[in-house]
Amino acid sequence: MEVADNPTLYKIRHxxxxxxxxxxxxxxPEAKLGFGPPTDTxxxxxxxxxxxxxxxSDLKDVEKIMKKxxxxxxxxxxxxxxxxxxxxxxxxxxxxxxxxNAQNLAERGVESFSFYENGPxxxxxxxxxxxxxxxxxxxxxKLDRIAGAYWLGDEKNKMLTRVxxxxxxxxxxxxxxxxxRQLAQKFDHKKLGKELDIYTQNDLIGKGxxxxxxxxxxxRNEIEKYACEMEFKYGYKRVSTPQIAKSDLYKxxxxxxxxxxxxxxxxxxxxxxxxxxxxxLRPMNCPHHHLIFDSRVxxxxxxxxxxxxxxxxxxxxxxxxxxxxxxxxxxxxxxxxIYLTHDQFKDEFRSIMKLYQEFYDTFKLSGxxxxxxxxxxxxxxxxxxxxxxxxxxxTLLAEVMDELGVEYYVGEGEAAFYGPKVDIQFxxxxxxxxxxxxxxxxxxxxxxxxxxxxDEHGNEQDPLILHRAPLSTHERFISFLLEYYxxxxxxxxxxxQVAMIPVNxxxxxxxxxxxxxxxxxxxRVEVDTSANSFNKKIRTNTVRK
RNA sequence: GCCCAAGUGGCUCAGGGGUAGAGCACGUCCUUGGUAAGGACGAGGACACGGGUUCAAUUCCCGUCUUGGGCUCCA
Numbered sequence: 001m002e003v004a005d006n007p008t009l010y011k012i013r014h015x016x017x018x019x020x021x022x023x024x025x026x027x028x029p030e031a032k033l034g035f036g037p038p039t040d041t042x043x044x045x046x047x048x049x050x051x052x053x054x055x056x057s058d059l060k061d062v063e064k065i066m067k068k069x070x071x072x073x074x075x076x077x078x079x080x081x082x083x084x085x086x087x088x089x090x091x092x093x094x095x096x097x098x099x100x101n102a103q104n105l106a107e108r109g110v111e112s113f114s115f116y117e118n119g120p121x122x123x124x125x126x127x128x129x130x131x132x133x134x135x136x137x138x139x140x141x142k143l144d145r146i147a148g149a150y151w152l153g154d155e156k157n158k159m160l161t162r163v164x165x166x167x168x169x170x171x172x173x174x175x176x177x178x179x180x181r182q183l184a185q186k187f188d189h190k191k192l193g194k195e196l197d198i199y200t201q202n203d204l205i206g207k208g209x210x211x212x213x214x215x216x217x218x219x220r221n222e223i224e225k226y227a228c229e230m231e232f233k234y235g236y237k238r239v240s241t242p243q244i245a246k247s248d249l250y251k252x253x254x255x256x257x258x259x260x261x262x263x264x265x266x267x268x269x270x271x272x273x274x275x276x277x278x279x280x281l282r283p284m285n286c287p288h289h290h291l292i293f294d295s296r297v298x299x300x301x302x303x304x305x306x307x308x309x310x311x312x313x314x315x316x317x318x319x320x321x322x323x324x325x326x327x328x329x330x331x332x333x334x335x336x337x338i339y340l341t342h343d344q345f346k347d348e349f350r351s352i353m354k355l356y357q358e359f360y361d362t363f364k365l366s367g368x369x370x371x372x373x374x375x376x377x378x379x380x381x382x383x384x385x386x387x388x389x390x391x392x393x394x395t396l397l398a399e400v401m402d403e404l405g406v407e408y409y410v411g412e413g414e415a416a417f418y419g420p421k422v423d424i425q426f427x428x429x430x431x432x433x434x435x436x437x438x439x440x441x442x443x444x445x446x447x448x449x450x451x452x453x454x455d456e457h458g459n460e461q462d463p464l465i466l467h468r469a470p471l472s473t474h475e476r477f478i479s480f481l482l483e484y485y486x487x488x489x490x491x492x493x494x495x496x497q498v499a500m501i502p503v504n505x506x507x508x509x510x511x512x513x514x515x516x517x518x519x520x521x522x523x524r525v526e527v528d529t530s531a532n533s534f535n536k537k538i539r540t541n542t543v544r545k
Numbered sequence: 546g547c548c549c550a551a552g553u554g555g556c557u558c559a560g561g562g563g564u565a566g567a568g569c570a571c572g573u574c575c576u577u578g579g580u581a582a583g584g585a586c587g588a589g590g591a592c593a594c595g596g597g598u599u600c601a602a603u604u605c606c607c608g609u610c611u612u613g614g615g616c617u618c619c620a
Contacts, residue, residue: 056550147615148548155617159548162615190613194556203593203611262619313620318546319611321618333620414619423620435620473620503578531576532583539581 007128012139013038013167015076015129016066019136020045020143020165022121023065028052033123034097034151034160041177042141042167046149046160048097054161059143062163066141073134074119078127086113090124097151097160098124140174141167189482190324196487196495196545198478199325208322208329210475215495218524219481220332220474222493224310226362227334227471234355236308236336241288243312247278252448253287254384256280258417264316264329285311286442286467289337290449293463298453303463304340304348310474311335325479326434334471339451339463345441348466349400352439356424356470365484368436369409371423372397376412384417385444393441394420418444421467426480436480440467488545496544498525501537 017036024031024047034046047054081089083106090098102113102124116125118133130136144164151157168174185191193199198216205211212220228238247266250256255263266278282288289307298305312332321327340348360368374394375383383390397420401408408422415421421440425433442465445451452460471477481489491497498518502511511527518525528537 053549145614146549149616150547153617155547159616161548164615201611207611315619318618320546320548320616323613327619331620438620469620476620501580505577507578531574533577534579535577536582537577538579542581 009169010038011128011130012136012169013043014125014127015133015136016139016141016165016167017043017045018076018116018118018121018123018125018129019066019069019133020062020163021047021123022069022119023062024054024163025121026065027058027062028054032097033095034149035101036123038167039164042144042165044162044164046151046162048151048158048160054146054163056146059146059163063141063143069119070133070136072119073132074121075132076127076129077117078114078129079117080112080114082111083113086115086124089115089122093122138171139167139169140171141165142174142178187483187486189326189479192482192487193325193479196482198482206329207319208317208327210325210328210330216478218495219478219489219493223471223474223477224334226493227308227310227359230355230359231306231308231336234306234351235304236306239289239292239307239309241285241292241309241311242282243314244279244281245288247280249287249291250280250282253290253445254418254448255283255287258382258384259283262315262317264314281314282311283313283315285309285313285333285335286337286445286465287449289335290445290451290465293337293339294449294451298339298463300341300453300455300461303453304338304344306336306338308336325475325482326428328473328475331473331475333473334469334477336468338466338468339453340466341453341455341461342464345396345464345466346400346403349397349439350404352466352468352470353404353406356437359470363481363484364490365426365480368424368426370401370406371411371414371425371435372401372408373411373414373416373421373423373438375415375420378413382417383415385419385447389443390415390420393443397422397441416440416442416467418442428480428483434476434480436472436476437470438468441465442467486545494545495524496526497523499541499544500525500527501534501541502527502529503534 014037017038020043021033021036024045025033028047028049030050030052032048032050034048036045037043083102086102087099090102105113113124114126116123116127116129118129142165144166147162147164148159149162150159166174166177168177193216196215197213198219199213200211201209202211231238244267247256250259250263263283264281266280268276268278270276288311289309292307293305310332312330314330317327317329322329338348338352360366372394375390401422411423414423416438419440419442421438423435424437426436427433443462445465446462451463451465453463455461472480489495500511500515502508508527508529511529515525515527528541530537530540532540
């Protein structure tokens with residue numbers, strides 16, 4: 001449920017945010033205030049502590065002060081003024097971030113500014129609030145954690161200290177949330193990945209680089225085998241391409257410079273009497289596939305031409321973004337590029353959506369949403385190609401989504417640098433949304449690579465390219481499956497398909513024979529011949545799913 | 546990259562200026578005929594790495610690396 005749907009809860013969280021700010025100012029008088037909005041689970045408030053540092057251990061003190069403020073039954077008083085009055089008030093309060101915010105709002109046409117005052121605390125705020133702090137005596141809140149957050153969400157700005165809090169109407173609701181969170185943590189893919197020997201990492205290899213253990217590799221291979229069959233069925237042709245290429249390729253594709261920051265630095269090969277050659281680890285498979293398309297003259301009769309590969313890519317993601325299997329620096333993507341005529345777009349898009357549906361049915365996945373990721377108005381130079389091309393792609397995707405009756409929302413500025421896309425969004429157990437699959441439309445690459453086909457009149461034409469990755473990367477997809485299944489994979493892709501527990505040693509020989517027979521049928525089978533008790537063996541094998 | 550926190554046997558964690566502890570896992574032996582923990586014994590540790598302070602550092606300080614939660618970014 002979105003917090004805005006519940007006015008009472010919204011008021012509670014909003015009011016508690018003010019009380020948090022008031023309490024922090026009491027303990028740290030020099031702290032400057034940023035934003036402090038309600039969230040889906042509570043609220044947060046951003047502070048600039050200057051040279052001081054807020055530690056987790058300070059949160060208990062702040063909580064105590066907040067409770068005291070609640071007991072004081074301070075009433076929330078609203079009053080309004082114009083921009084000059086607002087700036088004067090905020091300057092008087094020595095709140096530079098608030099002043100900046102008021103000025104930004106004024107630039108966007110806001111004329112009236114409302115303030116809420118409770119006790120000694122004043123804040124620029126739209127409200128609404130509870131009548132007085134005493135109304136919060138039954139509300140349950142907990143200061144949860146501290147995080148950094150850039151002022152106005154821009155990494156060029158100063159980083160403020162954000163205090164996240166949980167807040168609910170009643171104690172029971174908060175306890176309920178904490179319980180659910182604890183349960184979710186039990187199914188966290190990082191935890192299960194370790195317990196079930198799916199993957200490991202090692203300092204000697206490096207950040208975000210995954211070592212897949214035998215169990216994880218079985219899951220990868222089964223998924224890949226299934227994907228190969230499905231792609232065969234849907235008319236894809238598989239290709240295999242190298243994981244590195246010369247810098248010239250990525251200049252042509254515009255990954256350099258558009259994507260340079262996300263690429264590992266080049267390997268430079270120097271040979272006597274020759275110019276040094278730069279090789280890059282590839283961040284995407286697309287350019288390689290385009291070159292296969294371009295290896296000879298193509299006829300319209302060949303289209304749509306679908307090249308598929310589980311391609312391994314390397315991206316130098318910022319260190320702080322890395323997280324378990326969800327964000328890594330070496331990933332293997334369920335990729336394909338489809339070269340087609342403009343007339344074929346809608347049919348092909350439908351076929352892709354059908355393929356996605358079939359995949360998700362097999363994995364019994366649900367609860368995802370569609371995002372139409374467009375260029376948006378900001379940061380236009382990040383996106384390559386001319387306006388007409390973008391408008392065309394964005395319109396085309398919206399049209400076909402509407403025709404298919406697929407519900408979606410629009411993500412401004414979420415497009416790939418070479419074109420708009422449709423993303424399939426899943427929420428992980430902690431409620432964080434991640435893109436699992438994408439379908440991208442690309443007018444740019446055919447131009448960059450000079451890709452052509454000969455139409456029925458013998459004329460050269462630009463093909464259109466669709467990029468699609470229904471099963472995401474092995475890394476991200478398996479992290480979702482781990483949490484989704486709680487580690488208990490469907491038999492077809494489970495690391496161990498049959499586990500036998502003989503009731504005593506006399507049965508071991510028979511169990512071994514049976515194991516051999518199943519093994520010969522290509523079934524992954526284990527016999528527990530350990531010296532443990534029968535009950536213990538049942539427990540062990542159950543825990544291992 | 547930035548903010549905060551953390552790194553102790555394979556795992557989960559306790560400890561603490563005088564060179565280490567538990568449970569689980571592991572090994573050996575005994576035990577186990579019916580659906581979630583049988584018992585005994587044993588082996589395992591440059592306390593992430595590098596520097597500093599100190600008579601003495603795993604413990605305090607600094608740096609690096611890695612991990613986690615966020616921010617920015619993204620499959």
